[in-house]
Amino acid sequence: MTRSDLFAHLAARLGDRFQTAAAVRDQHARDESHLPPAMPEAVVWPLDTAEVSAIVAACAAARCPVVPWGAGTSLEGHALAVQGGITLDMTRMDRVLAVRAEDMDCSVQPGVTREALNAELRATGLFFPVDPGANATLGGMASTRASGTTAVRYGTMRDNVLGLEVVMADGRIIRTGARARKSSTGYDLTRLMIGAEGTLGIITELTLRLQGQPEAVSAAVCDFPDIGAAVDAVIETIQAGLPMARIEFVDEASIAAFNAYAQAGMPLRPHLFLEFHGSPAGVAEQAETVGAIMAGHGAGAFQWATATEDRARLWKMRHNAYFAAKALRPGCQVLTTDVCVPISRLAQAVQETRADIDASPLQGPMLGHVGDGNFHCALLFDPTSPAERDEALRLSHRMAERALALGGTVSGEHGVGVGKRKYMAAEHGEGWQVMGSIKAALDPLNILNPGKIVP
């Protein structure tokens, strides 16, 4: 089948859910990364698994790339059609298919966003805990092995997906995992698909593990004399085995951005943002223990946010960090970095990174999910200045190299996409070739999101 035969076939089948207009393709050519746009040749909006299967089978017959698309919030260019082909916009597969409160699980289509799911769950007393900040789709979150502020307590997408339905490169439909809490039967295809960024199959349904809404929730912020003190306080908290729900580091430059963007009025010092989940007595006990650890590292008093609205405001401010950083310099572009190191190397990694940025002409507010050893910088550069772009890339590259030297990873949660593929050999060595063998076995025509992850 030629490409034009394929397009005629899809147009006939899908009607106005097949589009080749430049404006539509352009909307799918850019995400929230710093990477150059890459336009697909067409965009389709499937409504169900059978359609995804038929589209992928047709694309296989035409040797046409298929790139799945969620909310477009990628920070590494995962869903950019770098080899052309068709973008499979999953946002109309947005139904919550079942909520089984008694089993604390649910089944959703991949285009459901995490906020939409949690809105639907509110009355059940359950919630889906993974929170990357952006209101990403759950299919996208699974594909990038996303995590975020709550991973320190509830784990990442790896831990919170019980099973998947996946359309393979030839259009076959498989179901992975089970609704049982655990299983020892065969290869873990669920975990293989999580983080595969659409290169091994297209996720068409997810069965997710849910958590009970905690009886009590308290959040607090506190400030520290310097970065080292804040990070050391995190390390001691984690090593004490305290079940923190969130423990986020925010540096002085990020506080300045929050103050400007959200009128936060916070002291210009490094902060930790904390959240505790549990029974009322448990939360109180945790807060007391953590408070003592923080005080031992020179922290100021806890500023509490216990009312729901206050907590919502706090975390909204944290989640808007990208926009707050961007607002520091009108017209700038943001390169968001994402490294993760063993907790013992966290203070060193954060401090050396801060020193690097301080020695650079660019601004780069830092923050991170430091309970996991994961932190980010928002490197602000003028997109019309090649020198500034190069400087941002240089800083980002130094962070990646440092993370590898310290036994860490070049991406804690944003994924490989286009931006991090150059580090795969350094991080995985011969294992990268093994990934390539798996890709070749499951997608021999290389039509699923080609140009990503594998050699």
Add this chain to the structure above:
Amino acid sequence: MTRSDLFAHLAARLGDRFQTAAAVRDQHARDESHLPPAMPEAVVWPLDTAEVSAIVAACAAARCPVVPWGAGTSLEGHALAVQGGITLDMTRMDRVLAVRAEDMDCSVQPGVTREALNAELRATGLFFPVDPGANATLGGMASTRASGTTAVRYGTMRDNVLGLEVVMADGRIIRTGARARKSSTGYDLTRLMIGAEGTLGIITELTLRLQGQPEAVSAAVCDFPDIGAAVDAVIETIQAGLPMARIEFVDEASIAAFNAYAQAGMPLRPHLFLEFHGSPAGVAEQAETVGAIMAGHGAGAFQWATATEDRARLWKMRHNAYFAAKALRPGCQVLTTDVCVPISRLAQAVQETRADIDASPLQGPMLGHVGDGNFHCALLFDPTSPAERDEALRLSHRMAERALALGGTVSGEHGVGVGKRKYMAAEHGEGWQVMGSIKAALDPLNILNPGKIVP
């Protein structure tokens, strides 16, 4: 290379760590399953990764099967050399390579047993939580995706392995995962190897996540008027989101076995065995909440085991359930079943299974990690009676079919091995073929534990 060339080569290289004596081969021909023995042609004891790599490469050249062997505690025949070849006895690769207390992780060789690791960790304030009962090797536990009594709190091997070193089918050595707590870079080769039962590679090193020893631990047992009440109490406890460290169901027949084997003197009723981990106040609060739930289901008063020795005695009794069951009928053989269902179907699954066994001439004490929906029966049969063996297999088959009909899995934690391969198509459908494609890509000569897992 012919098989005899291979053996001559290995004998020259390994000296008395290459054995073909019948007695040695026979020791590696049987495990703790009910399956018929299967003798390897030779047994080798590698000392390090380089030797494993050289042995596997030589076996590849000779097209000779290689079957990894740990403690020999498999209940499904994983390590039986059903197609002959060489058994790779990993028990001399038994060193704890590094304990990094500040990162709460460690690196071990695959022949280290979980008890040996925990003995080594005792002084650090850390422990490795996965506890399948048997003193299995950590390589074997990873290969079968083992779990056990503490999975309800700490997860399974899937959740507690940060990374692996693996020798691939052609002798290449890869490292998977990272020491960082999380990563989003590429396919999850760690999880692919966990549960692969040695069919995709030979695990030569594991980096494991450790937990802080809880400040306070309390264990208790309580009895129930009937099975339904006990299981319903578990379901309510799990749904309340209580962080139980252990919640084990033991039926009346198992209690009878404990009373006979360990002079337990317990009332002949279904029991739950519970353990709480946390701060002293947290444990007290959990115990009170759980106690109220249990009482609501007609439980008798908690019998506490707070002193370390009392708890050790309690869990030793639980872990010896296999031997206690076997002792009910001298000379019998045991077929141990292992299904796992969604928690909402647990009461039905347990009660229908109990009714099946009650209607059978065989004895079959039941127990399980019911917080995960996972339970076992020890079906006792006379190994000289084909009729009894068939009856045990019939009961086991009914459990497996029931688990699948209820949305569960035919193995919660014991794995596929030889015994459960016949259910793979029913449980995984087309996904089983995908597993076969991965196997063919990574082990094209089919030398790694052939005859297991894949089509």
